[in-house]
Amino acid sequence: MTTTDPASRESWSGNRRVATDSGRVVRISGPVVSATGLPHTRLFDVVRVGVEQLLGEVIKIDGDLVVTQVFENTTGLQVGEPVEATGEPLYAELGPGLLGAILDGTQRPLQNLSTDGALYIARGADPPRLDRDLRWDFRPAVDVGDRVGPGDLLGSVPEGRAIEHRILVPTGVSGVVTSVRPEPSTILDPVVDVDGHPVAMLRRWPLRRARPVANRLPLTVPLITGQRVLDLLFPVARGGSAIIPGGFGTGKTVLEQALAKFSTADIVVYVGCGERGNELTEVLEEFPELSDPRTGAPLMERTVLIANTSNMPVAAREASIYSGITIAEYYRDQGYDVAMMADSTSRWGEALREVSSRLEEMPAEDGYPAYLATRLAGFYERAGAVTCLGTPERTGAVTIVGAVSPAGGDFSEPITQNSLRLAGCFWALDTALSRQRHFPAVNWLRSFSQYGLDEWFDREIGSDWSPLRRWASAALQDEGALQEVVSLLGVEALAAEQRITLRIGQALREDLLQQSSFDDLDASCPPQRLLAMLRVIHETGAAMRSAHQRGVAITAITSAAVLTELGRMRRWPPDHVDDSATRLIQRIAEEMSSL
Amino acid sequence: MTTTAAHPAFTVGHRTVTRVAGPLLVVDGMDGVGYGELVEVETGDGPVREGQVLELDGSTAIVQVFGGTVGIGRRETSVLTRGRAARTGVGTDYFGRVLDGAGRPRDGGPQPVPDDYRHVNGLPLNPITRAHPDQFIETGVSAIDGLITLVRGQKLPIFSGAGLPANSLAARIAAQARVPGDDAEVVVVFAAMGVTRREAEFFRTEFLTGGAAARSVLLLNLADDPTIERLMTPRVALTMAEYLAFEQQRHVLVVMTDMTAYCEALREISAAREEMPGRRGYPGYMYTDLASLYERAGRVRGGTGSLTQLMILTMPDDDITHPIPDLTGYITEGQIVLSRELDRQGIEPPIDVLPSLSRLMNAGIGAGKTRDDHRGLADQLYACYARGREVRRLMSIVGESGLPVEDRRYLAFAAAFERTYLDQGPDRRTLAGTLEVGWQLLSPFPAAELKRVSAEQLARHHHEASATATDD
Incomplete structure (x- = not known):
């Protein structure tokens, strides 16, 4: 918010007032x-609260009284301290330098929040929000x-490899x-002049407003997740949205991370919205070591991490979702396929709910405010596949995958139910499956x-994909x-x-749907391998039935030693999958006919 | 954190209490007071009580009073402000002492000399300064070491039920915890909230007698102590622990019991403030509040210390979906669940491993940390026991004679697992011992049925019993 270059600001209302109020x-x-x-x-204007200038946002206006939510801890704040209005809504700063960044809910880089090696967030x-000094090769x-x-x-500038x-x-x-000016430039340096007005690389966009597109496209291409149960039975479209509800210990976070x-x-x-600090550390330590399965570049170079752990201020947690989706839309507009994971909505x-209750608003179900459904819709509807504005013509997509942590594992609670109306995929995680250590614990009878x-x-x-898919789905039923x-x-x-049927169902469950995220070969499964498996x-079922028709005893068929080979399919060498199949x-x- | 206007030496008295409701005071004329600030409440007679500002509206403040509001009236009561947030002393002089819920001595001894003072609410650790917990802690309890492995910096609750021996399990872990190959001793900060005198006596003997005294601090908030002090107790304990772990580089184990009493205190304050209740009357911010305690566990980069949390909570009516265990489970890195059924059979400790989980187990075990077969063996025991329990359920419907031979083998395994693996009495088992018992239990199974362990590990550790021994 320090740039003064008017053309580098992506305007949103046209008549920004710089005049500020000062209250108490x-x-x-x-x-x-x-x-x-x-x-x-x-x-939704931004305010600076108190002598420490804590970042806040207007959430209600009642006569003279302006009610704000403050994104930082308010301990020590006193009545009578100054409040400054900035006349602007909360902005995301968009430009080179976002990829690989680790940000808090209001897009502050976490590296810069602990000064002088301090452990805690000051x-x-x-x-x-973005590095002002780094030079990019325009x-x-x-x-x-x-x-x-x-x-x-x-x-363009190369951002990572x-x-x-x-x-x-x-x-x-x-x-x-x-x-x-084709030269190394910071994000504030003008790189092009349009009608004599300099344009730099930095863009700003109000978090709570969806970015414009030329038009929306039908959703016809899947986002391949590498998880067999999802890609086969419940695929999500590029530009679609999915929710993962599940009680604690059912593997939401492991699945989101996969x-x-x-x-x-x-x-x-x-x-990472209100989740565990140690889990985030795991991501921070693991992602730089991993490489993007398609490009081979480090995974961090395609990733933006927003971390507002459960002990960080609650209002910033609310903003973190909007920071995330705004950054996702920004890359979509460049013509990329973006996936946004929110753990947990x-x-x-x-x-x-917490802010609403402090406003003493009339609660609806379970104490959540009545506008919960509207807010959720405003978020999920920012997913989509689009034709981007401008030339050359390009398409981009934002896919949203939101984890839901229903209280008591009970899916009838308001967040699950309201998200369910909005999301195109429902990946229901099941406590019973996770207790059997069946992972991913996606319940194939409840999900859609x-x-x-x-x-x-x-x-x-x-x-043969869709006939086999229907067959598998029916067999599991x-x-x-x-x-x-x-x-x-x-x-x-x-x-x-x-x-x-029972034995084939078992094979589908144990040898196909189960997948280990801790096994390097099995952690991700391309659709070709999935189809081969x-x-x-399917053929095993046919062989078993024909053996049965020849009069072989049923126990001999269902306990044939060769069936254990099905469990090895997941570890087949990737290059020879079709041959192995x-x-x-x-x-x-052969073995079935020799019984 | 610096408070802004008032000066520490600058004390102001206010005498305009307008309302007393439960543990809360409404005080007028509180200009220049900071949100969350600590105040002193004087009644003329009786001790000075401390309180904390919960809400400010113009010059009116809502103050929660530690030490109860008995004897406070509209007159004769004055509220002193000092311009500072709630703090506690920290340091090694607290070892061997019994403190009350707010950190003041309650053992009749002298005031400890703190190394420094810290704000009790702490600040959130920056996620990028954390180090991922990956050091195995041997507790000597097979069910935990083998299947629900605890690591340094983890937060692992014990979900207990009324009358189950959670306290003795926690005490046992605190006494036995060690890291193989590392001589650094474990320091214990113990926060007891709403415990009975009998329990308090148990903890006092357990932690403050013998050699343990030199490395333990005990904070006691008894069941009949003011409820509101219960909200302070874990914060004081964690503030002391953070200092020891992240500044003194010690390995600290914080044991907090009973989180259910803490949450009830939270609900009491919320009700007194006439807040909108959430599930079962608990306030909507309970998740955030619990997270502000539990998230203070961890390790940091560049430091050698660690803060591990074991918290005990009593599930009301053994209901794991009750808001307290539910919200806790969403924050902590797993849970140890105690079983009434196992306890009735005299199994000690009565840990039900099926719903129990350690999310950080994978990071702390395996070759170079524990043993390469640890993961596979744990999965295999778990799978066999789960199947055995399923068969046991089935047996109650179709009878044992209706079960196929393989199923009966799992049935026998489940019983043996409970008798030998889980039930170890007061003995301490090394990790090697735990793994050994595990492999022995698997010996009735033919190798082909043990799919969770690798062929190579089977060859090394599996000694299949002769077939006749198991078939009848």
């Missing part, structure tokens, strides 16, 4: 601080005399390029995906029903045909 604190209740003497302040720190894509408008490509950071014309700016590591997005924005909802992606899979992976019979009457009560299990199908057929 009259009431303090935790993160909620009320002030008077700020007549020109608008909702109050009132206000470092620049490579122009326009010449003097070109006519440009909002969203047009001006040039794999990502080309595209510098676009800010909204509200159009005209003729009058000067181009998606951050292995999904086929260009950019990953990972928001429940903590965000609770932050809303509303995206019709079969066509893509049939075209790109194999034409049948097995579930049979399990209930078994638990009442024992396995002997089943007909031979049913016991084959599925074909083997063909050989195993043959071997199973």
